[in-house]
Amino acid sequence: MRYLLNVLLVLLCLFGTMPLVQADSQTDALYVSIGQAIAAVQANDRPALETAVARLAQQVEQLKTSDEKTVIQKELTRLQDQQDEPFSKISPALTRLSTAVRALEKTATKTDPAAKQRLNALFLQTDQLREAKTAAERQQLQSKLLAAWTDRETIVRETSIGHYGQVEMGLSAIRIALAREPFDETEFNGALDQFDQSIQSFLDGDAVKDVEKTGLPALTTLLKQADRSLDQGDIKAAKQSLTTFITRWPSGEGEVRTRSNALYTTIESDIPVLLSRISAETRVSTQDELRPIIASLQVLEQKTTYTFVDAMLVMLREGLEALLIISALVAFTRKAGIKGERLIWSGAVVGLLASGGLALLIQSFFSTALAGVGREQIEGWTGLVAVLMMLVVGSWLHSKTVLTSRKGQLATAFVGRSLFAVSFLTIFREGAETLLFYAGMAPAMTPLALTSGILLAIGLITVVSVAVIYFGVRLPINRLFLAATILIYVMAFKILGASLHALQLTGSVSMHVLTSVPSVPWLGFYPTYETILPQAALGLFIIVTVIWKRQSAVRLRQAG
Template sequence: MKKLIILFGLLLYVLSPIQPVQAEEDYGNLFISVGDAMMKTKADDWKAVETLVAQLNEDWEQVDQAKSKEAKKVDKTLLEVNKALDKQEKEPMLTALSNLSHALVSFEKEQNPVDEEEQRLQVKSAFTPVLADLKTAIENKDAKSAYTQYQKFLTTWNRNESIVREQSIGYYGKIETQMGFLRIALLQEEKDFDQIQGIYNELAGAVNGFVSGKEIKASNDHYSLQTLIDLLGKANESVDNNQPKKAVPFLQEFLTVWPSVEGDVRTRNGGLYTKLESDIPVIAGKLSSGTDVKEQQEKINEYRQSIELLQAKKSYTMWDAALIMLREGLEALLIVAALIAFLRKANASQHQKWIWFGALAGILMSIVAAIFINMAFSAATAGANREAIEGVTGIIAVVMMIGVGVWLHQKSNMKSWNRYIQKQMGTALSTGSIVSMAFVSFLSIFREGAETIIFYMGMAPSISTGKLIAGIVLSLVILTVFAFLFIRYSAKISVGPFFKIATILIYFLAFKILGVSIHALQLTDHISTTQIHSLPIISWIGFYPTWETMIPQAVLLVIILLTAMWIRNKENKQ
């Protein structure tokens, strides 16, 4: 029996065509990054563009470019993209990305040659009988049969649309648009078969044009997610004015725009992509017939807010970046200044250098920690979703901020601050060791440096490099001024007001980062989204109207309130 099995296996090996062949290279990630970069450029989201282009450069370096003539063209166009990114001008950037897309298509065809004519023949054989049956149903004015044939067309399209999309974005968009129009027309209670026939002619013409290999240019209009939001808003206004039929043209225009922006929706929220593609024609059809108008309006508003949440920039300003460094630096600076002031009062100014040495060591160790955390961060997130990592990191930062805020709140009382400083000084000087004083300075700087790194990790994905650097530079300038004032006039300046202001700022930033971080996790479907349609999006404070973001933010506010009450009671007892 064993010999029979072995013999059977050898026979299968000889007869079957399983000789190893080199698998086709997949360059889908490159095309996705280019498409996303074009969408973000249209939306002026240059931070996202910068990230996507960096990913493009990295992915392209991993591609085997040996013995490729087309690879040099990709190198050239990618260089154009990087130069255009430096200038951050929309039109040159879009042109450079379009050139890169064409170069990548040529490179992919060179590396993975396919018979496009054979693919078009495949599309022709698949659609010819379906189009013929659909035409017959429409000519017979058989609404039920026409819709059944449309469903068959849709099924056939889902199986073949990737071929059309890869060969011609122009035909892909035209076919998708006419399919949407046809579905709207077939869903109307009173069917206008002249209109349906016209839509069918456009649809069949698009399919036949693609099959014949005719060229068609894609639309150059710079559509974005905001275009979809505006169109849904206009449709909603028409329904509000008791003119639901006037909303239909806006929804039809939505379908015209859709092929140009669907990639941005699909890559960020697959569920929403599927709903929009299938439901918008249904909504338009029912509004044109005056059916379930209120229900359709609710869906329009729901989808408009969903796209707004998708588009909402999870961004921070230069001032947000400055506040992080300023608050952390201010705390460390106060401790160092207090140490120096204490030495001066003790007539031991000659030992100040050890405090500065400790501070310098703290800075150096913070840099080492930054490098280590960055390496660990990169390793942990290789291949993972950046939005999800941003959300998790941001929540960690918020937890740390709560602790920092409580500490600041406690020290905002002058007596509490003096007790804290005396305790720190006493520990350092009671040992009689200058090293212990330097160690206090080192720990204060290193602790703040490490916290700053964690905070910036949560913020970095949602702020441009320029704003981040500007915020840090601004905070360093302010800290330099404070350092001079604290060290020169340390005995006269009250630190209480500074800590109170810093407490308010850190709590505000914690509220914002919490909302932004949960929103990032919602975009990646790691957390569900339950919208509250009556409330607006206020992205500058991190407020997104969903129960999943509002409840944690409410809990944070309760924690802040209870902390304030606890500290006040504690101060009253003391």
């Protein structure tokens, strides 16, 4: 365990304080820093403003030499000269700097002929979608369009983040139209037109008046749009805004979860329910539930810094559950005198290393939105595999005390590998997501706050883990087996629901909500057919397994 904690500490401290590899364009990075400076001015936060201006200076230095860079440097110098003056005088300087960056973005929009030719190929994809006759054909062609766009998106993203946001909105509209039941051809063609117009606007070098918002601002804007649509009685538009919110939620859910776990839980549980029941009759009640969420998101937008408590809570939320499972398994192997503890810790270490590598890969090569989707996909698919392994271990825990036969030895070896798999998957499932959270938090907090928060969380998790192992090995063997079995089965139930829900949020699994059933997020219970039915099947499987194992034990005692 000591070696695991040492590795964990080194990885997280290095990852948290290292400079992030920028996957987005240079102008995108400039816009983010300008936005942070504006937020600091609005909050009258002088240290945050100084940090944002220092970051701007570093980013401007990395720009290629051009007339536009000269103008940006001039405006940045004016800003630096004024940053100690009253905040009311700093806002105009930030506006001028933003205008200069926009001029650079517009100039860069003139793409080379080869890039234009590659983007023109997208129009052929949308033409084929318009001619598609069946739902299956449309889905197939939509997948091809998405693949073609993914192959070319850096051309747009590295040139104009505003156009990039418009194209992504067009893709979201296409996806929403395809999911609509019954299929609305007019809406679908309108979504294709929106996508085509965004690409054509980029090729024409048009200026984008407003920089496309990302993260929390984008999510808040979508909910505000839904609220306005409900005010106007436009139910269809409100549904579309909420559907787009769900598809974009992975890009901001990490930040919400870090800052307010209660709000994160509310959004994940309530927004799909609100979308499913929205109608003319429920318009007012939907607004009543939607507006507090909007207000809470707006409050989070104003917060630009984190403390050591935020860093501590991230690891406690993400890591405590995994270490609890691992500690229970270690206590079991020690009490039963079974070889397997080394496999458990080895699985945890390998899972930690693998999650660190995957987090670096996602952070380095994918945009913010895709990184968010990646977190959800990792949690979803890895969780489903973890559930299968936990069922194997849970079944074995329930039935075995001492295995001496050749058949028993083979079973022990098999479950030993399963112990490794459970340990690996529980750490890997949460590890990559945790490291991505820290990567997003690092620029907005001091290295001391980040490191101290991580160390405090590790200390608390260590205390809990040691306590579980210490008291676990002192329990009677049958009670320890029972406690470990219950823990494994309960966690399998929770992880199954949470994993399927994560895949629903990324569109990998459909979502049909039961409006009269409440959510219980802490148990991984969400009111959708796609999560409830598998969990019910899991519960039935556990009941049948328990009954069968008990009957087998009775027959063995009678035979003996």
